[in-house]
Amino acid sequence: MKKWATLLVLLTVFGILAAACGNSSEQTTSEGAAGGESKQINIGATTGPYSDMITKAIKPILEKKGYTVEVTEFNDYVQPNQALANGSIDANLFQHRLYLEQFTKDNNLELSPLITVPTAPLGIYSSKYKSIDEIADGSTVALANDPTNLGRALLLLQDNKLLEVNKDMQSSTASEKDVSANPKNLVLQPLEAAQLPRTLQSVDVDVIPGNFALSAGIDLNSALQLENMDEQYRNLIAVRTADVDSTLAKDLKEAVQSAEFEQIIDSDFQGFSKPEWMQTR
Incomplete structure (x- = not known):
């Protein structure tokens, strides 16, 4: 009887420890999922040179940082901002500051500019x-x-x-x-x-x-x-306002500010007008 009692006590202790470890593991997993940012991202752009700019000059740099990048092309100037606002994409590149400001005001959206990029002038x-x-x-x-x-x-x-x-x-x-x-x-x-x-x-x-x-x-x-070109007409990368200080936003800015990005612009996007921050650095 003593052996059975001892065995019962040990099983109870092991059960409690196992449950505690399980809860700890579940908590760690949950916190990891909640605390980290996904490396799978989707960037939207209008079909043409700015979609090409993401594919040729931004995507490869982000992939070196560990991202999996999907590029979604749009055929109008309305869907890219709506898709960004509802979370279908994580950033977009197609518009200048004046358009972004007016669109977000008219549609009550929380979107913000991140960084301007070389832009094809009139x-x-x-x-x-x-x-x-x-x-x-x-x-x-x-x-x-x-x-x-x-x-x-x-x-x-x-x-x-x-x-x-x-x-x-x-x-x-x-x-x-x-x-x-x-x-x-x-x-x-x-x-x-x-x-x-x-x-x-x-x-x-x-x-x-x-x-x-x-x-x-x-x-x-x-x-x-x-x-x-006036600076207010240069195209920019936009993100949700809540994501302006995110890791993705930081990595996007670093990608655009990199020497590799400018080299690709010089070779594949000739005639594009560079923003002032790029001309004066």
């Missing part, structure tokens, strides 16, 4: 003229009809002394009505930005956003003049 293109000086009176100029790109196009034309715009022109509401002087009597023809490359042979002058020029196979350096 350019003045022509199959008829070989220089800005050759552009004749009465020439037809096609340009984007959305306010932001139209405003940038008008400023580019003004920089090249082809017309003048109102000093109080707002990027969110810019239109042809903001033209204050048109000494060459240029005929402005606003069109959907994606359609502009198709009109290059049928109009005298085409002011084409860089991403649409590249998507159509147009060499940025073939422009009569490229935009001297």
Whole structure:
């Protein structure tokens, strides 16, 4: 009886210890899962040069840091931010600061800019003229009809002394009505930005956003003049506001700020305008 009693006590003690170890193991596993950040990430971008930038210049660097990177391509400027906000993707690259600020305000989203990247600038293109000086009176100029790109196009034309715009022109509401002087009597023809490359042979002058020029196979350096880009129009990587200080955000910034990233930009993204932080370091 004493042996059985001793055995029963030992089994009880072992049972308690095993349960305690099990609970400790479960707690450690749970804390590990909750405390760590996933290395499997998804970055969204619009189809074209910025999707290529992630694939060629950002993804390889993150993979060296241990990440598994999936790239999701979008065909519009609405879904990438919605997907980021609802957690379908972890970051995106396709927009500039002004667009991000307006979109998040209009849609009540908590998204924040992380870092700007080299961006394809607007350019003045022509199959008829070989220089800005050759552009004749009465020439037809096609340009984007959305306010932001139209405003940038008008400023580019003004920089090249082809017309003048109102000093109080707002990027969110810019239109042809903001033209204050048109000494060459240029005929402005606003069109959907994606359609502009198709009109290059049928109009005298085409002011084409860089991403649409590249998507159509147009060499940025073939422009009569490229935009001297304002920092607020440079594309950026965006993340959820709650993730601004996350490990992923830190690693994304380090990837973009690396020498390897800039080398790939110089070799595969010629004509892209580099942000000020990259030019001054």
